[in-house]
Each structure stands twice: as C-alpha cells, then as structure tokens.
Amino acid sequence: MTTSVRVVVGGAVLHQGRLLAARRSAPPELAGRWELPGGKMEPGETPQEALVRELREELGVEAEPLERIEGEWPLKPPYVLHVWTARLLSGEPRPLEDHDELRWLTPDRIDEVDWLEQDRPAVAAAVRLLAAAGEPPRQPR
Numbered sequence: 001m002t003t004s005v006r007v008v009v010g011g012a013v014l015h016q017g018r019l020l021a022a023r024r025s026a027p028p029e030l031a032g033r034w035e036l037p038g039g040k041m042e043p044g045e046t047p048q049e050a051l052v053r054e055l056r057e058e059l060g061v062e063a064e065p066l067e068r069i070e071g072e073w074p075l076k077p078p079y080v081l082h083v084w085t086a087r088l089l090s091g092e093p094r095p096l097e098d099h100d101e102l103r104w105l106t107p108d109r110i111d112e113v114d115w116l117e118q119d120r121p122a123v124a125a126a127v128r129l130l131a132a133a134g135e136p137p138r139q140p141r
C-alpha cells in the first residue's frame with residue numbers, strides 16, 4: 001500500500017542577515033509556538049508556487065524562493081515539512097493570517113523564540129547559511 005504524504009512548505013525568509021520567525025495564533029495546540037511561515041501545497045502547485053502564495057496570503061509580501069534546505073520533517077500525518085530559503089522582493093511582512101507576531105532574528109538570537117520542534121533542524125540549517133553569508137570573504141592564498 002502506498003501512503004500519500006502531503007507537503008507543507010515553510011519559508012526561511014532571509015533578509016539583511018536575519019531570519020523571519022512567525023508565532024502561530026492557531027490551532028490551540030500550536031498557538032504561541034514559532035515557525036517558518038508557509039503552508040500546504042495545493043494540487044497542481046509546485047513547492048515554489050505554494051510558498052509564494054502562502055507568503056503573500058500570510059504576510060502580504062512578494063518573495064522569491066531560492067533553494068531547498070535538504071531534509072524532510074514529519075508533521076501530523078499525512079503532512080511533512082519541506083523548507084526553502086527565500087528572499088523578499090517587495091513589501092514589509094505583517095502577521096495577516098495564522099500568526100500574531102513576527103520577529104527578525106540574527107543568528108546569535110535564534111533561540112530567543114520557542115520554535116516548534118519539527119522546525120528546529122531547518123532553522124539550524126538556515127542559520128548556518130546566514131552565518132556563512134555573513135562571513136568576510138576568505139583571503140586568496
């Protein structure tokens with residue numbers, strides 16, 4: 001028997017050395033916990049299209065997905081979490097839907113919010129990317 005999984009696409013939105021964190025307002029068991037904004041892929045959508053749509057609906061911004069963070073994290077069945085890095089093209093993120101607070105976190109402050117457990121590996125990977133991007137260029141040998 002094959003079980004079909006459904007993908008939830010989360011966006012690691014990176015801007016000026018920071019990662020965007022969003023605090024869920026619902027459902028009750030997840031409210032108050034922090035996550036990467038995003039949502040369920042709809043039939044016929046690519047992950048990138050789903051992420052662009054979700055970030056537009058939830059945050060009121062236009063964003064560009066960049067690359068997939070390797071890995072897949074199980075959520076409540078049948079959902080699994082995939083994460084893509086993304087950059088803002090226009091707009092200032094606002095918590096329009098599903099969230100009641102947003103915060104831009106620098107790598108050193110990433111643990112100041114209570115991330116959903118299932119998001120932690122992807123958040124750690126996003127922080128590594130931010131830290132690498134923030135390093136000064138290496139001296140040529």
Ligand SMILES: Nc1nc2c([nH]c(=O)n2[C@H]2C[C@H](O)[C@@H](COP(=O)(O)OP(=O)(O)OP(=O)(O)O)O2)c(=O)[nH]1
Nearest residue numbers: 008010035036037038039040075079081116118119
């Ligand atoms: N968006 C998002 N959802 C996550 C993350 N981690 C995590 O466990 N989830 C869970 C919460 C929800 O049960 C589910 C995603 O649902 P959602 O409510 O964000 O997606 P959606 O906007 O498409 O939902 P819907 O109201 O259309 O049903 O995955 C995450 O980082 N981002």
